[in-house]
Amino acid sequence: MDKLSCYKRVFDHFDMDRDGKISPFEVRECIAAVSGEEVSMVEAEEVVGAFDMDGDGGLDVEEFERFVDDIGEEEKVKELRKAFKMYEMEGSGLITAVSLRRTLKKLGEFVSLEDCMAMIAKFDLDGDGVLSFDEFKVMMG
Missing domain, CATH: 1.10.238.10 (EF-hand)
Known part of the structure; x- marks a missing residue:
């Protein structure tokens, strides 16, 4: 399965209303599932605003991919910071x-x-x- 297919499956899981976009509400669900962190609706709207390249108020699959990659990078940096503190x-x-x-x-x-x-x-x-x-x-x- 290629990378885009994997993202599409995850996208489909969080696109609860099946409108082809991840809304701020759905972003909140995604962040909670991936990182265990709760974010406010305002924060979720800011996330959507930061990644919503076409300005339609939601994340399409490609925008969602960039968002998920960004979360993954943040998690890696958090883990590296923990390791760094050990040394x-x-x-x-x-x-x-x-x-x-x-x-x-x-x-x-x-x-x-x-x-x-x-x-x-x-x-x-x-x-x-x-x-x-x-x-x-x-x-x-």
Whole structure:
């Protein structure tokens, strides 16, 4: 099954009134099902407004596909942020060789400080000796 067919099946599931569009009400249902988050009707209307390219007040299949892809990207970033927090130096927003070594040790991996420095150096795009969240995303990508 190709990607568009998968989106069409999901689209059809959330197009409760079968009008060929996902309304703000249906967007609320979709967000709750996909992410478990409740959004207000105003927020749902803003979502529809952001993705409704033809201005008809609802999302067609292609617009819905862009919306779902955007939700998926947000979920990935949330998961990466959780992982990043495991490794970062307490509250600094950075992964240092020391914090990397400490976390790896907790996970049962015994790595030297020099090896941790080398791991960081591979993805340290700005050369400051630590990993920011953006550098971590590149590493995990």
